[in-house]
Amino acid sequence: MPAAQELFDCRKAWATTLESLAEEDTRIVAVVNDSVGSSNLGGFQARFPDRIVNVGIAEQVMVGVGAGLANGGRVPFVSAASCFLTGRALEQIKADVAYSNYNVKLVGQSSGVAYGELGATHHSIEDLTWLRAMPQITTIVPADPWETEEAVRWAAAHDGPVYLRLSRMKVPDLGPDADGARRFTPGRARTMRHGDEATILASGTTVHLALNAADELAAEGIDVRVLSFHTLNPIDVDAVLAAAEETKAIITVEEGLKSGGLGGAVAELVTANTPVPLERIGFDGFQTTGDAETLFAKAGLSADGIKSATHRVLGRKSKDR
Template identity: 65%
Template sequence: MAHATAKAGLFDCREAWASTIEALAAADERIVVVVNDSVGSSKLGGFQKAFPDRTINVGIAEQVMVGVGAGLANGGRIPFVSAASCFITGRALEQVKADVAYAGFNVKLVGQSSGVAYGELGATHHSIEDFAWLRPLTDIIVITPSDPWETAEAVKWAATHEGPVYLRLSRMPVPALEVPDRVFRVGKAEVMREGRDLAIIACGTTVHLAVAAAELLAQDGVAARVLNMATLNPLDEEALHAAAATGAIVTVEEASVRGGLGGAVAEFTASHRPIPVERMGFPGFMPTGSADWLFAEHGLSAPGIAAAAMRALARR
């Protein structure tokens, strides 16, 4: 029975992204990166040094950045287009829709510093809307890794998959998750902990918090199932059927509570099994504050998620 734990120490998952893409590029000359003056923020300094010709910096110009990605795919390359997630999705959304998703080019969009990682810089630099913007673009596979290992696996998988992918990466420090016999499977929710009383469904930087919340709940005699829903497109409906069978669900994401993971789960349960769903995340534009403060302020913590679980159970 899967029972995930968080190892000691915190990691910036961009390091895993950077070392993985460098290794992949060394083995496959088709791989290139396209950036909007984002070499540093994408941790691509080493890549640029190793592969200067394959580091295509278009300047601060996101529309042409994504269009160039599509064109490179037309020319037989495997482009990883890497920029702050707020800009690669919001600023270039029509290019993401038309040139990548609709055209179906083999482009990997890499959203860096997603969610509220840019904390104090404010709502312009938060990327909490990207899930809602990309979910209807069902031709794009959306993956939100939870830790360094999953980040590396997601990058490796994206390189071999023929088709559009959005990797939603984070710079928020997270622990490495210890999961017995861990296997990366796109489109399949990862069971971090079994439980029959309710299901907590998380992704990305909130998975370790959901795992910790389940520990707290266990101390109170509540057995929570914890799912890592790393793939948002396509959603693992089999896992959702099983989660809904517990009778209550809490969703947790570093994103808007509208239209993202919580929205997807609410759509699913409304159609298949109406049950209480508590959606944890962010409400919209938020006041100035650090990422940690914003997490705490909106209950994105082990006690906050445990409290939401109790609310969901009370509504059952």
């Protein structure tokens, strides 16, 4: 992908889309924890002042209010920094949203290590591990502004709980799928590049890094498949098993704990169905204080890191033979 490609903040796409949907559907409301600014909801508040509820710094209350609004026929988008939304209010997410199967849209802002310098208390790398254990909650990790807009529109129309994981780190627009079209279907991965040597499964802020790595690998004569796994709950089982059956190895890439997120889900599937060499790139436990770029590099979340992992896993395949 071009080095000078324009970068976008997906939170702007989320806010613009929500305002547009709220204009058409008066049931849509926002619930925040003193996070109007960080949620990019200033415009929403100005346009719909009677349709935003600010509970203050009380995340458990925030999720409970969202559940109550859903029970009353509203379509609440409950928005907060993902580390506090999924950490402090996990019990309410479990009992009030998932167990009750209420039509609440949880929006985790500035996810992953976007708050890098604030340290482990503000990193949100455990959220996908926690929420993947609740199959009632459709869990979506958009990779670019287009996926973000599509995810918000789908969530508003879907009858059931949803978790949207948004980052404040800027990313490029991925453009169309490998066949020239653009398709967003929750539970179905997007094929961004074809290849038969290995498959890179990436989500969120890491998909463009996977594509950059694929370009560099192609220059070496190694054609890899790249999939955008924007949905972790439910996971695209068919795409994972096809990758295991049709290519020689799999690499998973994610801005989260590799033990329980995308990497964990893929490991569970391939070991139970079609064992294949697997490399997982992500975080191992709590991260140190540091800017996001430094933390990414340390974890191998870069084109070079992904390329190295691809060489390692293909080397393991050669040795197996």
